[in-house]
Amino acid sequence: EMIRKDGGEALAVTVDIADEDSVRAAVERTVTAYGGLDFAVNNAGMASHHQQLDQMTLDQFERVVRVNLAGTFLCMKYELPALRRRGGGAIVNIASNGG
Template identity: 65%
Template sequence: MNEHAAAETARLITKAGGTAHAITADIGDEPSVRAAVDRIEATYGGLDFAFNNAGVPSTSRRLTAMRTDEWEHVVRVNVTGTFLCSKYEFPALRRRGGGDFVRGGEASESAGWFCSTQASYVTGIALSVDGDRRGLSGGRERSDAGCCGGSGVRTAGLCGLALPA
């Protein structure tokens, strides 16, 4: 998270005549995620679109070479972060009367890819929205009738896959 770069980007957008606010969060920290979504709602009157694409790869190319603290960081960002953002964004989208929720994902031959795909599983199937066991799609769009209880929230999952040559 680079708060300075986010603030500078918002400043440049504003300078060019647009409207922007830099709102940052530690997505592995529940109070931070909740505060960011609350600030978005207070600033803009609601949330219309959520694109969850934050993720970190491991620096190790082999799982057996990965340090435990690195593994825990990857899981905290890629799995816990996806869960927490989803937990607070879906209700915000519903309060606004609907919107779009997109789950992006990075891919590599590392544990970062493993955690990213598991995050889709955890938030999409095991902990699906409103108890609908069909969950969020993995690479396929699902309308609000599928997972969000007629709330007007549309979901999509995007995932690129990088395979070693």
């Protein structure tokens, strides 16, 4: 809203980066809206449920890995072909100190 108010263009897309179909759809929507992809910033992650490792369930641990590791992989899997179609670009992956 603030970007548009200042005369810019903006698109908000909700995506679950742990879900491949959601990531693919988000990249496709962006490419459709702007005619391609020139850059991407992958900046999503989650904490380890603020628990010690020996107190986590396997499901909790797998969700952290799915979001923090597989999520970045999935984003890049669909971003890279879109960048190549434009002749190149840049991807910035941001991790936490724990990464």
